Amino acid sequence: MDNKKLIDTISGNLGRSKEDVGKLLEAFAGVLRERCSEMDSVQVPGFGTFEPKKRDERVMVQPSTGKRMLVPPKIVVGFKISNVLKAKLK
Amino acid sequence: MNAKITFVELVDLMAKATSTTKRVCELFLKDLFAVISQTLIDGESVTVKGVGTFKITSVKPRKSVNVKTGSPMQISGYNKVTFTPDKSLAEAVNQPFAQFETVILDDAVTDEKLAEIDKQHPSAILPDVQEPESKVAEKEPQKSEPIPAIDEPVEEAPVAEDTFFSESDIPVAPLPDELPQMQDAAPAPTPDVLFDSPMPDGDKEISREVKTPVKEPVVKEEKPQPKVEETVPVRKPMLVGRPIDGPSQPIPEQEKPEEVDNDRHFYRPEPRNVYTPTPEQIEEAQRKPDRRWLWLLLSGLAIVLMFWLMARGCSDSNPDVPEQEVVAADTIADDELTEEEQKAADVKQEKKDDVKSEKKEEVKPEKKEEVKPEKKEEVKPEKKAEEKPASKVNNKEVTDVVTSQIVLTTLSEKHYGSPWFWVYIYEENVARGTINDPNNIRPGTRVVIPPASKYGINPNDKASLRKAQIKSMEYLKGK
Numbered sequence: 001m002d003n004k005k006l007i008d009t010i011s012g013n014l015g016r017s018k019e020d021v022g023k024l025l026e027a028f029a030g031v032l033r034e035r036c037s038e039m040d041s042v043q044v045p046g047f048g049t050f051e052p053k054k055r056d057e058r059v060m061v062q063p064s065t066g067k068r069m070l071v072p073p074k075i076v077v078g079f080k081i082s083n084v085l086k087a088k089l090k
Numbered sequence: 091m092n093a094k095i096t097f098v099e100l101v102d103l104m105a106k107a108t109s110t111t112k113r114v115c116e117l118f119l120k121d122l123f124a125v126i127s128q129t130l131i132d133g134e135s136v137t138v139k140g141v142g143t144f145k146i147t148s149v150k151p152r153k154s155v156n157v158k159t160g161s162p163m164q165i166s167g168y169n170k171v172t173f174t175p176d177k178s179l180a181e182a183v184n185q186p187f188a189q190f191e192t193v194i195l196d197d198a199v200t201d202e203k204l205a206e207i208d209k210q211h212p213s214a215i216l217p218d219v220q221e222p223e224s225k226v227a228e229k230e231p232q233k234s235e236p237i238p239a240i241d242e243p244v245e246e247a248p249v250a251e252d253t254f255f256s257e258s259d260i261p262v263a264p265l266p267d268e269l270p271q272m273q274d275a276a277p278a279p280t281p282d283v284l285f286d287s288p289m290p291d292g293d294k295e296i297s298r299e300v301k302t303p304v305k306e307p308v309v310k311e312e313k314p315q316p317k318v319e320e321t322v323p324v325r326k327p328m329l330v331g332r333p334i335d336g337p338s339q340p341i342p343e344q345e346k347p348e349e350v351d352n353d354r355h356f357y358r359p360e361p362r363n364v365y366t367p368t369p370e371q372i373e374e375a376q377r378k379p380d381r382r383w384l385w386l387l388l389s390g391l392a393i394v395l396m397f398w399l400m401a402r403g404c405s406d407s408n409p410d411v412p413e414q415e416v417v418a419a420d421t422i423a424d425d426e427l428t429e430e431e432q433k434a435a436d437v438k439q440e441k442k443d444d445v446k447s448e449k450k451e452e453v454k455p456e457k458k459e460e461v462k463p464e465k466k467e468e469v470k471p472e473k474k475a476e477e478k479p480a481s482k483v484n485n486k487e488v489t490d491v492v493t494s495q496i497v498l499t500t501l502s503e504k505h506y507g508s509p510w511f512w513v514y515i516y517e518e519n520v521a522r523g524t525i526n527d528p529n530n531i532r533p534g535t536r537v538v539i540p541p542a543s544k545y546g547i548n549p550n551d552k553a554s555l556r557k558a559q560i561k562s563m564e565y566l567k568g569k
Contacts, residue, residue, distance in 0.1 A: 001129045003139040006122075013121050024118045027108040029140025031100065033182045040093045042100060047123040048171075052183050059195065065529050065566055068197060072190030075183050077142070079173030085127055089146070089169040 142175040507549035510558040514545040
């Protein structure tokens with residue numbers, strides 16, 4: 001399901017225009033981006049947690065060439081699924 | 091930082107961002123995640139713009155052993171949700187580390203080698219050690235308040251003051267041993283710097299509140315003022331002045347700001363500006379008043395040095411024939427030198443012509459023409475490699491040798507200024523059949539370095555660099 005279809009579905013459920021839903025979705029993405037940039041985790045009950053985590057730098061060996069590379073540290077957004085959804089998915 | 095945003099807070103933030111009611115946001119968010127969950131349960135992946143992709147993958151059941159009993163058991167399979175953040179989200183979150191890139195490590199470099207380099211260039215390490223001190227020196231003009239000093243600096247300060255009165259021009263090192271550079275730079279006080287230093291009253295008020303642990307320069311700076319006003323022997327006001335220097339006390343200096351400025355200007359003992367430790371800069375700092383002369387002198391020296399290098403390079407390759415020397419000088423001048431130097435080279439050529447006409451009348455112009463082009467090609471790359479190995483982009487086709495230490499990336503760094511352009515060297519040589527595998531080149535192989543223009547190589551152009559990077563990644567993956 002892509003973004004467009006998602007907006008369609010939500011606007012059908014809520015009875016709001018697609019534009020409105022698109023703006024709300026954008027706002028949610030903006031809030032998530034802003035909070036995660038501040039290293040805050042965002043919890044959504046019944047769904048999961050968006051949590052930024054710092055990955056340390058590491059030396060990686062490229063399997064094909066055997067060259068060693070220093071991969072820089074980075075911050076990635078992880079998603080931890082909630083137990084409720086996990087149980088439903090089983 | 092590291093806070094957990096709950097659903098309620100999320101709704102609040104969204105309501106603020108969209109300027110709608112919380113109710114709308116709450117309904118929207120609930121429905122959004124319900125739809126995503128339902129889609130995932132149906133086994134479909136969901137892509138949300140600006141957030142990322144939720145993908146569902148099934149994990150197969152696997153066999154394992156019960157740790158307690160040792161009996162074999164089955165771990166049942168399940169569906170796993172993997173989340174891949176959207177590019178915009180990932181980049182925004184990774185902003186603090188965005189400037190880093192993956193670096194290929196050189197296996198030939200060992201800890202011992204690095205230690206050797208450190209020994210040879212101790213100056214490369216020193217600046218880091220000094221940094222905090224120099225920062226204090228920079229902050230100094232703002233934090234002019236008398237503040238309770240750490241014991242050590244205060245004890246040292248009187249010594250410095252005494253020597254000041256006796257030998258006003260040569261300050262004695264006021265700082266601990268760790269800072270030899272600062273001592274060297276100490277005689278630098280120039281009128282410019284000192285006139286900058288008087289601080290406006292507003293700054294004083296602010297700076298009184300800001301206190302850093304290291305106050306030693308500050309204390310010294312304040313010393314001369316009470317001295318001048320009271321006209322007493324040097325040491326006394328200082329010892330008395332210490333309690334006065336408490337943070338809550340008013341400062342006498344505020345009453346006579348102008349006088350104080352002049353005095354400070356005159357007596358100023360402590361190093362104000364700490365320059366980088368290269369000897370040239372220290373020299374420059376010491377002679378700041380006649381800076382222009384120094385610059386002239388330095389530029390003159392540089393020109394002389396360049397000529398000397400040129401002359402040496404040419405005479406090495408061909409000591410007998412003066413004609414070639416001039417030719418080489420000319421070609422280099424065309425490429426790299428400034429107009430002045432070109433003029434100088436012209437003058438030189440005239441002289442050479444004179445000399446030549448006296449000595450060799452029989453040398454014919456045709457012969458010269460024959461010799462010239464060869465020499466040009468030979469001399470030029472040498473020169474470039476000598477003078478600017480890294481920054482200069484090679485525009486001629488040359489050959490270089492691969493050794494166990496020197497690989498394609500090193501050659502690329504040397505000739506094009508960036509290691510990424512090794513792909514072009516590789517492509518060129520594959521086309522010529524010199525090498526096959528970029529990771530397996532026999533040491534001693536002569537490879538052709540193509541001219542930079544042939545592949546549009548420009549280390550300063552990001553697009554060109556990017557292209558090379560993509561290419562090299564392709565090669566590395568393909569292998």
